Amino acid sequence: MKIIKLYFFLFIMLMIELLGCGNVCNELTEKKNMLLKESPEKLLNNKRRKKLVYSVIGTLSAILGIAIIGMGINSHFKEKKKTIWDEVGNDMDSILNRTIAVGILKTRKNCNREIEDIEKIIPSQEEIQNILIYQMENKNIKITDGYMKEIQSLSKYVLYNIRNSMKHYTKILSYYS
Known part of the structure; x- marks a missing residue:
């Protein structure tokens, strides 16, 4: 049961990384184009938004991981019914x-x-x-x-x-x- 929960957590982290990896590649190309076209204030606002989104995603994934681990620990120490x-x-x-x-x-x-x-x-x-x-x-x-x-x-x-x-x-x- 603990192994399944660990794999579930790793699977979620992998999915977040894969979703973020595509965004990183797109971001590099967008940065090159933006540097040529847009003003620095818009770039700073976009960077702040992205940092905010990444911090929210990181916080939620950490909370989710802690919750899953907590459920595993709770089920491990729960008393079994005596027959x-x-x-x-x-x-x-x-x-x-x-x-x-x-x-x-x-x-x-x-x-x-x-x-x-x-x-x-x-x-x-x-x-x-x-x-x-x-x-x-x-x-x-x-x-x-x-x-x-x-x-x-x-x-x-x-x-x-x-x-x-x-x-x-x-x-x-x-x-x-």
Whole structure:
């Protein structure tokens, strides 16, 4: 990102130089013609105007460069939003494993010998979210509004794992029965 901003600044400076280079060549030819035709007062006024224009262009390009560099420095030191993984990354594995284990145990309690549809006996997403919240409270993790979206996505992950383990469990039951 910083390299792009630097190239952008260099590109702007190059464009200003190219625009000014054409003016310098034209100025030299115009000066020769003016010296022969015009009075010195008009030449001095033209020179003052050109100096004023060049000083304004130089000042604006310097301010623009400082602003671009300032934006790069500001974005570099800006704090990044913390996610649930930054704070509880080490504990999250055990929380997810416990939640999956609790979900499997609840599903097995609802399970009979003859299982027709696994979706009927799997806990709902709200139940899994409540289990996740309970597990997080046991680890003394403060739950904020930002964590609720993470908890919803984690509950889908837990439901997926419970569903797969129960499909495997039913295959084993049907094989041995």
